[in-house]
Amino acid sequence: MLELELDGKALQVPDGSTVIEAAHQAGVYIPHFCYHKKLSIAANCRMCLVEVEKAPKPLPACATPVTNGMKVFTHSDLAVKAQKGVMEFLLINHPLDCPICDQGGECQLQDLAVGYGDGASRYQEDKRVVSNKDLGPLVSTDLTRCINCTRCVRFTQEIAGLMELGQAFRGDRAEIMPFVEKTVDSELSGNIIDLCPVGALTSKPFRFSARTWELARRKSVSPHDGLGSNLIVQVKHDRVMRVLPLENEQVNECWLSDKDRFSYEALNSAERLTRPMVKQDGKWQDVDWNVALDYAAHALRDVTKNHGATAIGALLSPHATLEELALAGKLMRGLGSENIDCRLRQSDFTADGKRRGAPWLGMNVAEIGELDRVLVVGSFLRKDHPLIAQRLRQAAKKGTQISVIHSADDDLLIKLFAKGVVAPSQLPLLLAEVVKAVAEAKGAAIDASLQIVMRSGIQTDGAGATAKQIAASLVSGGNAAILLGNFAQQHPQAATLNALAQQLAELLGCKFGYLGEAANSVGGYVASAVPGGEGLNAAAMLADPRKAYLLLGAEPELDCADGAAALAAMRQASSVIVLSPFKSMAALDYADVLLPVSPFSETSGTFVNTEGRVQSFYAVAKPQGEARPAWKVLRVLGNLLEIDGFGYDSSEQVRDDVLGGKPDFASGLDNGVDGVAIELPAAGAMERIADVPIHFADALVRRAPSLQATADAVAPAARMNAATLAKLAVATGDKVAVKVGAGGTATLAVQLDSGVPDGCIRIAAAHATTAGLGPMFANLTVERA
Amino acid sequence: MLSETTLKKIDREVAKYPEAQKQSAVMAALVFAQDELGWLSKDAIAAVADYLDMPAIAAFEVASFYNMYDLAPVGKYKLTVCTNLPCALSGGVHAADYLKQKLGIDFNETTADGKFTLKEGECMGACGDAPVILANNKRMHCFMTPEEIDKLIGECK
Amino acid sequence: MALLEAINPLLSAGWQKGGHEWRLENDNGWRLKDYEARGGYQSLKKILETKMSSDEVIAEVKKSVLRGRGGAGFPTGLKWSFMPKAAPEKYIVCNTDEGEPGTFKDRDIQRFDPHAIIEGMIIAAYAVGAGRGYNYIHGEIYELYQRFEDALDEARAAGFLGQNILGAGFNFELFAHQGWGAYICGEESALLESIEGKKGQPRFKPPFPANVGLYGKPTTINNTESFASIPFIFRIGGEGFLNLGKPNNGGTKLYSVSGHVNRPGNYEVPMGTPFAKLLEMAGGMRGGRKLKAVIPGGSSAPVLPADIMMDCTMDYDSIAKAGSMLGSGAVIVMDETTCVVKALERLSYFYYEESCGQCTPCREGTGWLYKIIHRIEHGQGRPEDLDLLLTLGGNIAGRTICALGDAAVLPIQGFLRHFRSEFEYHIENKKCLVPPDVQRAGSTFFTRNMGQA
Numbered sequence A: 001m002l003e004l005e006l007d008g009k010a011l012q013v014p015d016g017s018t019v020i021e022a023a024h025q026a027g028v029y030i031p032h033f034c035y036h037k038k039l040s041i042a043a044n045c046r047m048c049l050v051e052v053e054k055a056p057k058p059l060p061a062c063a064t065p066v067t068n069g070m071k072v073f074t075h076s077d078l079a080v081k082a083q084k085g086v087m088e089f090l091l092i093n094h095p096l097d098c099p100i101c102d103q104g105g106e107c108q109l110q111d112l113a114v115g116y117g118d119g120a121s122r123y124q125e126d127k128r129v130v131s132n133k134d135l136g137p138l139v140s141t142d143l144t145r146c147i148n149c150t151r152c153v154r155f156t157q158e159i160a161g162l163m164e165l166g167q168a169f170r171g172d173r174a175e176i177m178p179f180v181e182k183t184v185d186s187e188l189s190g191n192i193i194d195l196c197p198v199g200a201l202t203s204k205p206f207r208f209s210a211r212t213w214e215l216a217r218r219k220s221v222s223p224h225d226g227l228g229s230n231l232i233v234q235v236k237h238d239r240v241m242r243v244l245p246l247e248n249e250q251v252n253e254c255w256l257s258d259k260d261r262f263s264y265e266a267l268n269s270a271e272r273l274t275r276p277m278v279k280q281d282g283k284w285q286d287v288d289w290n291v292a293l294d295y296a297a298h299a300l301r302d303v304t305k306n307h308g309a310t311a312i313g314a315l316l317s318p319h320a321t322l323e324e325l326a327l328a329g330k331l332m333r334g335l336g337s338e339n340i341d342c343r344l345r346q347s348d349f350t351a352d353g354k355r356r357g358a359p360w361l362g363m364n365v366a367e368i369g370e371l372d373r374v375l376v377v378g379s380f381l382r383k384d385h386p387l388i389a390q391r392l393r394q395a396a397k398k399g400t401q402i403s404v405i406h407s408a409d410d411d412l413l414i415k416l417f418a419k420g421v422v423a424p425s426q427l428p429l430l431l432a433e434v435v436k437a438v439a440e441a442k443g444a445a446i447d448a449s450l451q452i453v454m455r456s457g458i459q460t461d462g463a464g465a466t467a468k469q470i471a472a473s474l475v476s477g478g479n480a481a482i483l484l485g486n487f488a489q490q491h492p493q494a495a496t497l498n499a500l501a502q503q504l505a506e507l508l509g510c511k512f513g514y515l516g517e518a519a520n521s522v523g524g525y526v527a528s529a530v531p532g533g534e535g536l537n538a539a540a541m542l543a544d545p546r547k548a549y550l551l552l553g554a555e556p557e558l559d560c561a562d563g564a565a566a567l568a569a570m571r572q573a574s575s576v577i578v579l580s581p582f583k584s585m586a587a588l589d590y591a592d593v594l595l596p597v598s599p600f601s602e603t604s605g606t607f608v609n610t611e612g613r614v615q616s617f618y619a620v621a622k623p624q625g626e627a628r629p630a631w632k633v634l635r636v637l638g639n640l641l642e643i644d645g646f647g648y649d650s651s652e653q654v655r656d657d658v659l660g661g662k663p664d665f666a667s668g669l670d671n672g673v674d675g676v677a678i679e680l681p682a683a684g685a686m687e688r689i690a691d692v693p694i695h696f697a698d699a700l701v702r703r704a705p706s707l708q709a710t711a712d713a714v715a716p717a718a719r720m721n722a723a724t725l726a727k728l729a730v731a732t733g734d735k736v737a738v739k740v741g742a743g744g745t746a747t748l749a750v751q752l753d754s755g756v757p758d759g760c761i762r763i764a765a766a767h768a769t770t771a772g773l774g775p776m777f778a779n780l781t782v783e784r785a
Numbered sequence B: 001m002l003s004e005t006t007l008k009k010i011d012r013e014v015a016k017y018p019e020a021q022k023q024s025a026v027m028a029a030l031v032f033a034q035d036e037l038g039w040l041s042k043d044a045i046a047a048v049a050d051y052l053d054m055p056a057i058a059a060f061e062v063a064s065f066y067n068m069y070d071l072a073p074v075g076k077y078k079l080t081v082c083t084n085l086p087c088a089l090s091g092g093v094h095a096a097d098y099l100k101q102k103l104g105i106d107f108n109e110t111t112a113d114g115k116f117t118l119k120e121g122e123c124m125g126a127c128g129d130a131p132v133i134l135a136n137n138k139r140m141h142c143f144m145t146p147e148e149i150d151k152l153i154g155e156c157k
Numbered sequence C: 001m002a003l004l005e006a007i008n009p010l011l012s013a014g015w016q017k018g019g020h021e022w023r024l025e026n027d028n029g030w031r032l033k034d035y036e037a038r039g040g041y042q043s044l045k046k047i048l049e050t051k052m053s054s055d056e057v058i059a060e061v062k063k064s065v066l067r068g069r070g071g072a073g074f075p076t077g078l079k080w081s082f083m084p085k086a087a088p089e090k091y092i093v094c095n096t097d098e099g100e101p102g103t104f105k106d107r108d109i110q111r112f113d114p115h116a117i118i119e120g121m122i123i124a125a126y127a128v129g130a131g132r133g134y135n136y137i138h139g140e141i142y143e144l145y146q147r148f149e150d151a152l153d154e155a156r157a158a159g160f161l162g163q164n165i166l167g168a169g170f171n172f173e174l175f176a177h178q179g180w181g182a183y184i185c186g187e188e189s190a191l192l193e194s195i196e197g198k199k200g201q202p203r204f205k206p207p208f209p210a211n212v213g214l215y216g217k218p219t220t221i222n223n224t225e226s227f228a229s230i231p232f233i234f235r236i237g238g239e240g241f242l243n244l245g246k247p248n249n250g251g252t253k254l255y256s257v258s259g260h261v262n263r264p265g266n267y268e269v270p271m272g273t274p275f276a277k278l279l280e281m282a283g284g285m286r287g288g289r290k291l292k293a294v295i296p297g298g299s300s301a302p303v304l305p306a307d308i309m310m311d312c313t314m315d316y317d318s319i320a321k322a323g324s325m326l327g328s329g330a331v332i333v334m335d336e337t338t339c340v341v342k343a344l345e346r347l348s349y350f351y352y353e354e355s356c357g358q359c360t361p362c363r364e365g366t367g368w369l370y371k372i373i374h375r376i377e378h379g380q381g382r383p384e385d386l387d388l389l390l391t392l393g394g395n396i397a398g399r400t401i402c403a404l405g406d407a408a409v410l411p412i413q414g415f416l417r418h419f420r421s422e423f424e425y426h427i428e429n430k431k432c433l434v435p436p437d438v439q440r441a442g443s444t445f446f447t448r449n450m451g452q453a
Ligand SMILES: Cc1cc2nc3c(=O)[nH]c(=O)nc-3n(C[C@H](O)[C@H](O)[C@H](O)COP(=O)(O)O)c2cc1C
Pocket: C067, C068, C069, C070, C071, C072, C073, C074, C076, C079, C095, C096, C097, C098, C099, C100, C183, C184, C185, C186, C187, C188, C189, C221, C222, C223, C224, C226, C402, C403, C404, C407
């Protein structure tokens, strides 16, 4: 600890603190622009100049380390004079366009200028004008306003991991820009809007739509990935106008992914379902709620009576709230069916009934930064979990050894220790090799099930070199973790991967966990939105089609592991009851009833994030049109069907019922499985590798126009490496017809992707153009189209 | 984009620096690219960045920061005259004026035949030899009297 | 000691004669054999053969009171002693960016004595335990960059560089790095950024390069002339070197004399030599005109009027006492044909043009300063402008990351301190005190073949 005196107050700060950190600790505000606690120190704005005893000149508080006995004056004459001098320089070339600037009202320069600037400017020369740059569909530029603090540049370099912005030219000709004609394509790009202390970088979708002081600020939780980023949703007249991060160091820190930030556009989409609709004689009619609910109840009762309740299946979106999932499950069980599932993209359910608890991260999110060894198994990490990837990126910079085994070699913008990229079928084998190598290194016995397979001598590369390298890293650490990504969870040998990760964790005495795919991947288990007893899981409900389906927020053709099968199942059903905020063309085709329910912004509810954190939120806006919170709709349905236990007055009651109160973290979380047989399949022929691109992943993002205009939202292609291209005698740009057995097909453009392993084709899922292809994991045949 | 010869020259530069510091060669690499192509187009900068495994914008930062890189086409002969104070005291500005008149162009302009571009230079560390003219970034001509300038222009074929 | 004997014999020691022709004729004495014939590499051999410890080497340099020739005058031996002993990876960097207007000595060292730099750097590397070094040579002297590469090849071939140098078990690799047009890269931390392949934007200090330098590793960075002085120090001993100059100002130094003198050029004289003597060596005032003012240490040093300057001796202390600084030893001589407003306008433009753009006061302030002086020079000055220049200067100096901010302000303060009335005349009369034809007469462009006194 160091002792100093700041503005006369004695203070103790940790070693290595800077003056600005000390001031922060003392609650003293030092004006600043370039300093940001999450970014490297640039000390270029010079706004934070303070007086330090014995120093001959004012020093920048952001870059000056505290020394023992130091005396700092943040508001002395010298300090204030220095700060005012800097402010004058900052303003000489700054346009006086506050009245038309989107930053107006939340501008650090404006705020400080009021306190520090002088009324009339002594600068009477010409002002500089800087041309604007096209950074893409999300971020708008007004670069004449830029004060060159370089926060945005440092963000792309340090946090997003790839320098997409720079400060080009020099002197007062310096300009912030991307490389000529390039845009900023990071999945975290929107954060530069928050970081920009002036109005040089603003939100393109939000541009000129409201002034900040007109907006109500309401807290919420992101409904997308498993992290559950904390949000501030800004609302004007019950319309969501903008989403900002709510700082929570334990969860999203001060960041948001672009998906979290811009998906709100979908809330105001023209595709919103705002009235209940029923299909009569093949024609859709707007109806009153009671008519629609009666219709739905009737249909459910009918199928139950004629075919038994097990003829009904419920496919629930893992992005639905805990309360909605719980009530949907309760409704089904009340009818007598256990065919309930929210794990829509999962294809291997052999671990069901063998789990010790609900699969989860296995640690707190914040602990990720403290790990010294990490093995990520089967994950499109950067796009599936942008902010967890960001935490790992920072950890890697501090020396954490991160290794990845996966079926795609996407650039994670993380300094990796080792990586193994193999065909999907070989992923379990590679993980088994790591287990074996760790066991050898530790002198421990390997599980009997593994011994048999390993003796056969198949190996994924040379002499198991990658596995050995990864093992050596893991063994050398003191705080390791194995993380199973979305791809591992969706994998046909998901249970095997789980069991192997478990063995590995036991050998190493370390943690292992799941990177939760969706906002309520953990909450779904907690709410029992999974089949019980003889109930059918999501895949089985499609493989063995039901007479009727209840869809909660799910768009099965895009959200399920096998979109083609899902669509066929919906089409053959005699009744499909849809609870959704949107009306999709697909649903209009196969559904009978469309019940408009609230998206997350218009209902209260709870997401249990991947670390088990229980995050409840309120509605930030009134439901649009006649939409109603789904928990209320389910309550009425339950009542109409005379099922017990639907007497809830609030969503909080539902939650408390499910969780036994309102704990901070859910209980019953455990990744352990018992009695799962290890399966290490042989390599297939021309295997599909299916990613779920970040902006296709759920019903909300799919309808956010700005996100759909980003580089991440390009239409799927058939991506393969040069060897595969040669083998198939096709070239980039060729059109090919891809087939799964005798089943689905898709016609796609060929694209070279050196990150795809030999004999595999990467084709994204969750997109209309590939839904017809069927399963995410399959062997493909390819023909020229 | 870049010839084998240029890439070889870049390799030689890369070898001067520790293994993980390829980017150190970017300044030299941009010089070679400019030598080969006459100026640094966006594609040339991207090619250099790509070759050195660095972000294109980082290479652009460098290309736009140092003022001997040309981000737009220049004449076959780029003549840079130092007009800074020490040179000006010994005729640097007058030499520039003479060149302007002789070539019929101002600073930062190129003659219609594309032969000459004139640039105003900052101190070249040769103040004792004023007036000084740097030709195509690489050849320094000192003590430039009107006769010497005539001769230089005559030699530029 | 007589003047000429004081001259460093390891340097080819010819250019101080100042003649352009001489320099052309003697442009080929830079090769290894020539340098060795002058006694080159003897110091290195002596150090290695007598197995001097690194501490002993540093102590000798400290004794010499060699003060850094790059501008700040920081004692070189002391700087070397800051290098952490245990660090496994360390660097030596030579600063041949030489962009400070008026300064052109390092170019001549590069031209005539590349091996003196190399030998000095090897000795420095030995002293601080560095395994690798770079000489950063500004782009405008590309021909000499190539010459330095040739000299390095010679030194490598002779076993002065590489593994196990002269069998002493000491390894050192040395390379040349080229600049490409940025004054700011002379600032040591900007120079390091530049070697790292980035824009030359200075780093905030502390940490200093001795702790966090090139690639984040401990680094010693010195000026070309500082390194080139090292072999000579070991030739005549630290004390001998100190005694050449005067206390606290060791050795001889190169002065770049430019402007209105008959023989502009580099002159090596002992520290403490009277300015009048130096002026005489440079052939005296051109055309016999009257001395008006001198910038004694490169463009960033405050100008001194003739009478004050004529009383100075050429060393750090004397010039500082007179209110300026010795800086890089670049002596810009101005006679009565000089318009001080125009002179300052050009210098201010330089700092505006060369500001790296990183920190606010310098990025925004240098342009503002220049615009004001430009207005004054062009007859649009306002009475309040002079005070505005000074208060703005006060808001820049000492508030920036690097000393370029100060460098931009010092000339303004100097010119206004000594020549304020000429600025006022400009503002009031919208024209210069020195008539245009008189100004033109100062230039020799049309009238005389330069360099022949
Ligand atoms: C704006 C600026 C420009 C500089 N230019 C040079 C230069 O061209 N050459 C040089 O040796 N030092 C220059 N310096 C000084 C260096 O930062 C550094 O102090 C010097 O290289 C140290 O070497 P020395 O101790 O041998 O003098 C400059 C400093 C500043 C602030």
